[in-house]
Amino acid sequence: MAGSRMKLELSRVVQGRGRLGVLKELGKTGQCTLEVPGCLLHTHLGTVPHLTQETRGTLSDLPSVTQVSLSNIAEHQEVLEEFKDGVMKFAGLRDTVLYCSLHDPATPCPTGYTTNKTVSVWGSGGRIELTVAKFMALQKTVQPDWYQSMADGETWLNNTSRKRVRKSVDRTLAHLDECLLVHQQSQELEGVEVFGVVEGGDILEERVRSGRETAKRPVAGFCLDGLQTGSMDQALRTQLITAVAKELPDDKPRLLQGVGRPDEVLACVEAGVDLFESFFPFQVTERGCALSFSFGISLDPELAVLELDEERVTSGETQQNGDLNREDQSLMTSFEIDLKDQRYKDDFRPLVEGCVCYCCQNHQRAYLHHLLVTNELLAGVLLMIHNTAHYHAFFSALREALANGQLDVLKRRVLERD
């Protein structure tokens, strides 16, 4: 029976300033924990993009929850059925909790294919249509520790009609009820937990309705869908999340899908989000960039403010955006440096001074620049290592700042390039 063994223990809750705590008793053995606010480890079929277990092993303090998505998995259903032991064993993973989402947050998928009874995912061979029955059959082959229920989140395009938004809420609730029914009757899913998905597009009333209705179901937590980066500005996102959070029980976690940019993460934490998907480092890697934003703040609040003011004065060093002529300028954020830029050709410093990741300890910007210019595979490996380390260290700093009441200082530090 789907329920909630996982327990969210909050140590600090300040309205409008975020929640701090630990998600406990995760996984079928109930042994794992995950600090919140935190993120899941984004993977392709259990593999951190570009990394083998050896290179991934250079990273420490990775999240204890691994995310896989049906968009990578659906096409392998037959194989997994024959394998019988689930994705975790199939991927050679150990000591981790497995969370299964519907879509891969890093790759937006084409719209226009959802129906009342189905949603679609895109594998390497094309579109795969999922009914609840097929969705649940897949979950049985994946054998996750927890999964999101099937959902219709196609409301993020501009000009999605009210009618369409309402349909997404209705369908998603219907899918949830059907999923739970199958779940409760499935011995194979004993001990596995389900998250309900809150939809509602950009319409406040629909968001509230979806939240309220979903909260009535016996789910372990809530995914917030249709709010991904690019779908709306942060002010609206904050408004909607705040409203939804009021409808949800305090003691169940909220996982926000599709949002990963540091500024948006900070704002969403303040609005009441506990968990994020960590696909942002991968996207940064794919455009040949390295995360470089600062999040280091002194523990002493007075010192921290002084440091910030000082840095503003001496700032103006090279970590600025790339040339404005660049085509993908719109994709690149102010939190990263574009290593393909000529200025890095003979820059022999590490990607980020003081970073302890394998890439920064062993290589220099000039080398990364060379690898990118010559289209070498190692660029992806090294950038993924750095970007992953940097991103998870940011989350660590975020939790520490919340614990010490220094969220404002952290925000100023992270956003100072804006």
Next chain:
Amino acid sequence: MAAATECGAEASTSENNMSLKKAMSAASPLALRVVAECPVTKARACDLILPHCAVSTPVFMPVGTQGTLKGITVDQLEGLGCQICLGNTYHLGMRPGPDLIEKAKGLHGFMNWKRNLLTDSGGFQMVSLVELSEVTEEGVKFKSPYDGKEILLSPEKSISIQNSLGSDIMMQLDDVVSSTVTGPRVEEAMHRSIRWLDRCIAANKNTDKQNLFAIIQGGLNAELRKVCLDEMTQRDVPGFAIGGLSGGEEKNDFWRMVTLSTDHLPREKPRYLMGVGYAVDLVVCVALGCDMFDCVFPTRTARFGSALVPWGSLQVKQKQYAKDFQPIDPECQCHTCKKHSRAYLHALFKSDTAAMHHITVHNIAYQLTLMRSVRQSIVEGCFPEFIRTFMKRLFPSRDQYPGWAVDALASVNVTLE
């Protein structure tokens, strides 16, 4: 890790290596100690002492063309037991260029590789990659593919770039002619290569740190080869490469040129057979007296999902492996085989580049393990037996043994049942 061989780690030889190293640092940056010689074939097992560490031969050198080994970190390469790998003068000379690499403290500093590096001269790329290259006595003229400018790669220029790269072994610029070419061009190229060798020797600014190898040419003509051998062995170079083979030539001609070359090369200097990397070729050419090999094949084929195994190769991307839950090679000790199944790698190829990296790691492990086993069998005096077992494993039946390999092995007293 069981599979990794640390640089010069064999306890019994470390003392000898120390005294060799002392002698070496006083005089030349290369010392060769013949550890064992096969009493049946021409194979040798040697310790090749180079500036960055000792190399156990016979050795296969993976190719890291542009200052990187295709998706593998230097730590991974070290962990696999690699003691020497290749960088490419043509590519690196173009991008990022010798000046930048010098600023980065040489290619070692630039890629952060602490062991040995061998750079080729750029000559082969002149012929194989670049259109409209023109060879004159001066050097090779060609158009840069990046900015269309005309560039001259002369012996002096090649050595200058390699001096900036700081490799432990540099190759002379040779006049490269495809092995399928016949006629006077072959002779012209052979003689020119000798003249260019002398110019390379004169141009080397770092004789105390960098070794310059000569490259024996002469195509498939025994007479020309002999002339080249006679001339080049008169030069004071620390090692010799056998060049101009590993193109599209007939294998029957190929092995005869290899064995002719090793017959006339000095025992106390290493013999490097360029561009050879298929397992059969490696084993046979070790039997013919070669010590060092390089080839892009193992790492290149990995990226297409082709895994090298003792019984041939396995195309992981093929449908038949989708539900195959064994590792690539159950006996292989590499990380890929210890952690993942063929089925997982098959699936992973559809969603992430890491699949290629897994196969690359495996293929390098395969090549290095093969050479390690070859060396071990030479040291233990059972190389001929090793060859027989190896061939039996690789080919389903006796009549599938390649004719040229049978002949070549017979020429060094190894008969295959």
